[in-house]
Amino acid sequence: MNRPASDSSRVAATTGAAAVAEHPHQPFAVRFxxxxxxxxxxxxxxxxxxxxxxxxFGLEYYVGFVRRLLIVAIAASSLNFILGYGGMAALGHxxxxxxxxxxxxxLVEAGFSSAWLAWGGAxxxxxxxxxxxxxxxxxxxxVYFIMITLAFAQMxxxxxxxxxxxxxxxxxxxYTPLEMGVWLDGVHPDVFYWVVLVIAALVFACFSRVxxxxxGHALRGIRDNETRMVALGYPVYRLKLAGFIAAGAVAGLxxxxxxxxxxxxxxxxxxxxxxALLLVMVMLGGLxxxxxxxxxxxxxxxxxxxxxxxxxxxxxxxxxxLLLAVFHAPQGxxxxxxxxxxxx
Amino acid sequence: xxxxxAEGLVKRFGGLLATDHVDLAVERGxxxxxxxxxxxxxxxxVNLISGLLPADAGRIVLDGxxxxxxAPHQRVHHGLARCFQITSVFRNDSVRDNLxxxxxxxxxxxxxxxxxxxxxxxxxxxALALADRTGLAAVLERPAGVLPHGMQKRLDLALALAAHPRxxxxxxxxxxxxxxxxxxxxxxxxxxxSETAILLIEHDMDAVFRLADRISVLVYGRxxxxxxxxxxxxxxxxxxxxxxxxxxx
Amino acid sequence: xxxxxxxxxxxxxxxxGLMLFLIAAGLTLVFGIMDTMNLAHGSLYMAGAYxxxxxxxxxxxxxxxxxxxxxxxxxxxxxxxxxVIRRLYRRDHLVQVLATFGIILIADDAVKAxxxxxxxxxxxxxxxxxxxQLAEGLPYPSYRLLLIAAGLxxxxxxxxxxxxxxxxxxxxAGASNRxxxxxxxxxxxxxxxxxxxxxxxxxxxxxxxxxxISSVQIGMGEAILIPALVVIVIGGIGSIRGAFVAALLxxxxxxxxxxxxxxxxxxxxxxxxxxDLGPALAGIAMYVLMAAVLTLxxxxxxxxRA
Numbered sequence: 001m002n003r004p005a006s007d008s009s010r011v012a013a014t015t016g017a018a019a020v021a022e023h024p025h026q027p028f029a030v031r032f033x034x035x036x037x038x039x040x041x042x043x044x045x046x047x048x049x050x051x052x053x054x055x056x057f058g059l060e061y062y063v064g065f066v067r068r069l070l071i072v073a074i075a076a077s078s079l080n081f082i083l084g085y086g087g088m089a090a091l092g093h094x095x096x097x098x099x100x101x102x103x104x105x106x107l108v109e110a111g112f113s114s115a116w117l118a119w120g121g122a123x124x125x126x127x128x129x130x131x132x133x134x135x136x137x138x139x140x141x142x143v144y145f146i147m148i149t150l151a152f153a154q155m156x157x158x159x160x161x162x163x164x165x166x167x168x169x170x171x172x173x174x175y176t177p178l179e180m181g182v183w184l185d186g187v188h189p190d191v192f193y194w195v196v197l198v199i200a201a202l203v204f205a206c207f208s209r210v211x212x213x214x215x216g217h218a219l220r221g222i223r224d225n226e227t228r229m230v231a232l233g234y235p236v237y238r239l240k241l242a243g244f245i246a247a248g249a250v251a252g253l254x255x256x257x258x259x260x261x262x263x264x265x266x267x268x269x270x271x272x273x274x275x276a277l278l279l280v281m282v283m284l285g286g287l288x289x290x291x292x293x294x295x296x297x298x299x300x301x302x303x304x305x306x307x308x309x310x311x312x313x314x315x316x317x318x319x320x321x322l323l324l325a326v327f328h329a330p331q332g333x334x335x336x337x338x339x340x341x342x343x344x
Numbered sequence: 345x346x347x348x349x350a351e352g353l354v355k356r357f358g359g360l361l362a363t364d365h366v367d368l369a370v371e372r373g374x375x376x377x378x379x380x381x382x383x384x385x386x387x388x389x390v391n392l393i394s395g396l397l398p399a400d401a402g403r404i405v406l407d408g409x410x411x412x413x414x415a416p417h418q419r420v421h422h423g424l425a426r427c428f429q430i431t432s433v434f435r436n437d438s439v440r441d442n443l444x445x446x447x448x449x450x451x452x453x454x455x456x457x458x459x460x461x462x463x464x465x466x467x468x469x470x471a472l473a474l475a476d477r478t479g480l481a482a483v484l485e486r487p488a489g490v491l492p493h494g495m496q497k498r499l500d501l502a503l504a505l506a507a508h509p510r511x512x513x514x515x516x517x518x519x520x521x522x523x524x525x526x527x528x529x530x531x532x533x534x535x536x537x538s539e540t541a542i543l544l545i546e547h548d549m550d551a552v553f554r555l556a557d558r559i560s561v562l563v564y565g566r567x568x569x570x571x572x573x574x575x576x577x578x579x580x581x582x583x584x585x586x587x588x589x590x591x592x593x
Numbered sequence: 594x595x596x597x598x599x600x601x602x603x604x605x606x607x608x609x610g611l612m613l614f615l616i617a618a619g620l621t622l623v624f625g626i627m628d629t630m631n632l633a634h635g636s637l638y639m640a641g642a643y644x645x646x647x648x649x650x651x652x653x654x655x656x657x658x659x660x661x662x663x664x665x666x667x668x669x670x671x672x673x674x675x676x677v678i679r680r681l682y683r684r685d686h687l688v689q690v691l692a693t694f695g696i697i698l699i700a701d702d703a704v705k706a707x708x709x710x711x712x713x714x715x716x717x718x719x720x721x722x723x724x725x726q727l728a729e730g731l732p733y734p735s736y737r738l739l740l741i742a743a744g745l746x747x748x749x750x751x752x753x754x755x756x757x758x759x760x761x762x763x764x765x766a767g768a769s770n771r772x773x774x775x776x777x778x779x780x781x782x783x784x785x786x787x788x789x790x791x792x793x794x795x796x797x798x799x800x801x802x803x804x805x806i807s808s809v810q811i812g813m814g815e816a817i818l819i820p821a822l823v824v825i826v827i828g829g830i831g832s833i834r835g836a837f838v839a840a841l842l843x844x845x846x847x848x849x850x851x852x853x854x855x856x857x858x859x860x861x862x863x864x865x866x867x868x869d870l871g872p873a874l875a876g877i878a879m880y881v882l883m884a885a886v887l888t889l890x891x892x893x894x895x896x897x898r899a
Contacts, residue, residue: 089687136884143630143686144887147826151880154819162873214448214464215457221434221445228432231394233420233449233507242455273815276632276694283691316702322695323677326688 040205047197051190064261067193069301070200071261075254076282076293078247081207083279084288085216086243087223088138091146092153093278095133096248098160098270099126100255105172105265109165115178119256126252127245129156134244138237153275160267171266178260196257203250208290219243220288284325286332295333345408347372347541348511353392353402355385355565362388364565366402368543370511375533375542377556379549379576381585385565386545387429390515393543394426395419406511420449423510429519429545431496433503435489439480442488442499443471446506470506478502478532494525498532505536512540518548530554597731602852603845608737610844611744615799616817617824617836618751619792625831626767627682627785632693633673634821635814636700637793640666641800642809643708646715649804655718662801663794670793674786682785701811712810740802747798748837755833764788820847823879827886829893838894843879850878 047070051063075097082088100122107118133152140148166172177192184191210216221229222236229236259265268274277300285296303321307314329336346369355363362385370376380386391397393404395416404411411419434442444461447470448454461467475481478498483491488499497517504512517533518526530551536542546552552559553573560570561582569579576582620634641662649658677696681689717736724732755761763784807813824843828835855871862870886894 083687091690136888140887140891143624143830144826144891146630146686146690147822148884148887150819151823151883155877155880158873158876161876162869162871164869209460210457212460212462213457214452214454214459214461217441217445217448217461218454224434224436225432227396228428228434228503229445229449230396230416231420231426231428231432232446232503233417233425234454235415235417239454272819276690279687280691280694283687287687313702313706315698319695319698319700319702322691322698326684326692326695327680330684330688 044197044201048194051188051193063190063193065301065305067196068258068261069297070196071254071257072278072281072301073294073297074200074203074257075251076278076285076297077204077207078250078254079278080282080285080287080289080293081210081250082243082247083282084286084292085211085223086219086240087226088240088244089146089279090137090149090244090247091272091275091279092133092149092151092156093247093251094270094272094274095149095153095156096126096130096251097255097258097274098153098156098267099129099248100252101259101265101269102160102163102166102255103252104178104256104259105166105174108174108178109172113176113179115180115260118178118260119253122256122259123249123253126255127249129252130245130248131241134241134248138240138244150272150275153270153272157267157270157272160270167266169267171264171268174259174263174265177263192260196261199253199257203253204294211290215239215242223288280322284322284332286334289332289334292332292334299333346370347374347407348543349403349405350393351403351405353389353404354400355388355392355397356400362565363392363399366562366565366567368560368567370541370543371558372541373537374557375537375544375555377544377546377552377559378562379546379552379559380562380568384562386562387515388565389562390426390513390543390545394424394513420507420509423508424513425504425507425509425511426513427500427504427515427517429515431493431500433488433496433499436487438485439475439488439491439499440471440484443474443480443502443506444468446503447471447474450507474502474506478505479528492525494521494528497521497525497529501529501532509540512536512542514542514544514546516545516547518546518551526551598852600731601733602848604733604737604741605852606845606848607841608740608744608844609848610841611741611748612799612803613817613820613824613844614744614837614840615747615795615802616821617828617840618833619789619795620821621825621828621831621833621836622764622788623792624825626764626788629678629682630686630689630693631678632690632818633696633700633814634792634796635816635818636697637666637670637796637814638800638803638817639700639704639811639814640669641797642715642804642807642813643704643713643800644797645801646713646804646809647708649715649718655721659798659801663797666797666800667790667794671786671790674789678789679782679785697815700814704811710811712808713804715804715809717805736805740806743798743802747795751795751833760784760787820879823883825893827883827893829890829895832893832895835893835895842882846878846882847875850875854878 047066050066054060054063075093079090079093082090103122103125104118107121112118133149137145137148137152160166161169179185180191180195184195188194218229218234218239221232221234222240226236255269258269281296281300282293283296284299285294286292300318303318304314307317325332348368348370350366350368353363353366353368354361364385366389368376368378368389378386378389388397392399392402395411395414399412402412406419406422406424409422411422411424414422434445437445444467447467448461451467451470472481472484475484478501480495480499480502483495488496491499497519501514501517504514514533518529521529526548533542533544533555544552544555556573558570558572559576561568561576561579563585568581568585569576571579616634616638619637620631623629623631623634644665645658645662647658648661649655652658673696677692681692721734721736721739723735725735725738727733753761755764764787767781767784767788820843824839825836827842828837828839851872854875855867858867858871858874861867890896
């Protein structure tokens with residue numbers, strides 16, 4: 001019972017230090033450069049071994065939990081990319097998750113059974129929706145951007161409610177698992193877990209990589225001083241739109257995976273509180289920090305899971321946590337250890 | 345033919361005519377100063393030329409190319425760069441990263457997203473060269489936001505220079521500077537004469553008279569007169585509306 | 594589709610719009626004056642509904658129930674202002690979203706602890722249970738008429754308060770230019786606290802009045818929050834007049850959409866498609882309205898700031 005919590009605190013302590021590695025002038029990374037560089041691999045190795053070790057500790061149940069955590073972390077990473085690096089406060093990100101999930105449903109309903117086709121379709125269709133929604137939304141600023149992205153997500157929500165072919169309000173059950181191909185299906189009961197892990201690792205590596213590329217620097221420049229970026233000659237609108245589309249597509253992929261994970265899809269996935277929750281997790285972890293999204297997701301879901309085990313009243317402690325975070329750790333978890341290091 | 349021509353530029357804010365059919369020309373190799381009392385519409389004019397504000401009417405031509413319909417970032421690629429009156433740099437980034445960002449805008453696509461930027465030596469070289477030229481080489485690793493005001497102004501100018509402008513718009517580059525910084529800035533702007541024409545907005549009359557080949561006076565959104573320093577100094581109306589008020593201030 | 598049906602739907606839309614206005618008025622003031630995005634505004638609406646439903650059941654007096662709902666909610670809101678909201682005024686919008694989302698979580702659990710998980714069935718006051726004959730062949734629930742009357746009355750009162758009183762002048766000064774107001778020596782902190790309490794009172798009133806015709810349950814605050822946000826964005830953030838116009842617009846568009854769109858679609862599309870599309874389009878109507886307004890007027894219909 002204590003296990004998940006202590007796991008997460010260890011991850012928190014170590015991954016926070018890795019965030020320091022991004023800033024070469026921070027003492028920790030200077031003193032332990034090798035460790036900081038190897039840390040992502042260490043985390044990956046632990047996660048990869050988890051399904052094999054779990055039965056020994058009686059933690060089989062948590063393999064599914066970690067799988068969900070990884071999927072949510074994919075979605076959160078994509079939000080962190082546009083919000084944390086790009087400064088785009090989108091409050092409709094769950095809409096793209098929903099688009100991805102319903103794309104899987106549509107493909108299954110149409111008779112397709114390949115997981116790769118379904119997830120790829122989720123990625124593409126969500127990316128296309130993001131292109132349309134972003135093209136309109138990115139013409140607005142500030143609160144109006146928040147509201148218009150929310151409005152579009154609400155439209156998608158009502159669209160899903162009305163799709164009676166796909167279950168409408170009641171949702172749609174995916175009774176047969178999608179096929180991942182002969183090389184994977186049936187090899188091991190937890191093969192889907194490793195597939196998710198690989199996808200999550202790839203997504204995470206990609207976003208980390210992009211953050212240091214020309215594009216990543218340009219995106220941060222737009223976040224910090226949009227007018228100056230225009231005056232420097234950057235096509236700001238197109239750069240933002242590209243990021244928005246990429247984030248929407250990745251969220252859609254997460255939605256597709258979530259559909260497989262739950263074997264169920266419903267409009268509730270895109271309720272506005274889900275978008276808010278995603279935003280909350282990213283901020284809790286640390287906006288615009290490499291490890292912000294996975295940290296925030298891990299903290300939130302582990303706490304939620306732990307609290308649910310003990311009480312029906314598991315919302316309010318999370319609410320209190322948010323208030324504490326706002327007043328005591330406004331930069332997020334990933335920044336906490338950084339600040340401690342910097343202050344030394 | 346002039347390097348740069350603005351014709352009949354108009355900007356209205358509600359009922360206020362902030363820019364009233366302004367015609368302006370800048371020749372090659374020229375430093376053209378734009379002076380005028382506060383509220384004359386100088387900054388508005390710079391925003392219209394750079395495209396940050398859409399003009400209600402008028403035309404902008406640089407080197408024979410009509411830029412009127414172009415977005416502000418496209419104008420930069422045609423050689424029209426600018427600085428800001430209120431220093432506009434990336435405060436949390438190091439001077440080096442500021443310069444890299446400016447250089448990157450001109451050299452190839454910013455949609456490149458997999459290669460680490462730090463590995464692009466061409467960018468780094470260009471940024472270092474820019475730092476050398478603008479006297480920022482000694483502070484490369486410092487965050488821009490903690491630099492002294494004069495240095496920040498210089499960085500602002502360096503960011504604009506990265507675009508290799510043919511016309512550089514300087515909106516009060518000496519604003520808020522002490523005498524020592526001003527002297528350095530005047531020297532730096534003077535050196536730029538060989539590579540770009542400059543439209544200089546400045547309140548520091550000393551700087552204007554030392555740098556400018558030609559001076560235009562803007563009052564209530566209109567160009568009152570244009571000419572060399574002697575012409576402007578001797579212009580009766582200018583003395584009354586502008587230099588007069590300045591002398592009292 | 595006859596004239597009576599149309600008229601009835603218009604009245605329903607008007608009633609819903611007025612209730613939206615009560616909720617949006619506080620939201621737009623808090624947003625406009627304090628530049629604070631308060632997602633927990635819907636929780637105050639929920640609190641009003643729950644208190645009213647319970648007090649009405651216990652005391653059998655609807656008037657007492659409404660009064661209690663407003664008083665209790667204002668007291669809770671005052672506490673909330675002092676403990677949390679006051680410290681958010683100068684923070685980033687995203688931080689405000691984070692904190693007020695936290696308040697939503699706490700509020701939902703608090704309601705669950707006090708009143709349980711099951712939705713409450715709030716009853717209409719006995720005196721207003723029957724219909725009123727508005728015209729020949731047009732009966733209309735008398736309670737819904739009360740809703741409209743109360744909404745109009747409050748709107749009028751708010752108009753007088755904001756436009757004719759000293760405190761209203763301070764509020765307007767704060768909405769159009771906070772710095773100037775501070776410069777003029779307005780005690781901004783006091784005005785803020787007053788505005789927040791006023792907004793809470795209005796939200797509670799809406800909750801109490803809506804209780805008998807909607808289901809009183811956890812999550813009702815989150816459901817009403819979004820239409821209310823749509824209203825303040827359409828109306829122009831900070832503008833009471835804008836909120837009034839936009840609330841009626843949204844109320845009518847939403848109600849009309851639900852009532853007429855399925856019928857209209859059935860006339861031009863195959864029934865199965867129409868049955869699918871009707872509710873979707875009806876739900877979407879107000880968001881389309883918002884997108885259209887923002888495209889034409891990016892700061893809403895009545896921008897409060899110049």
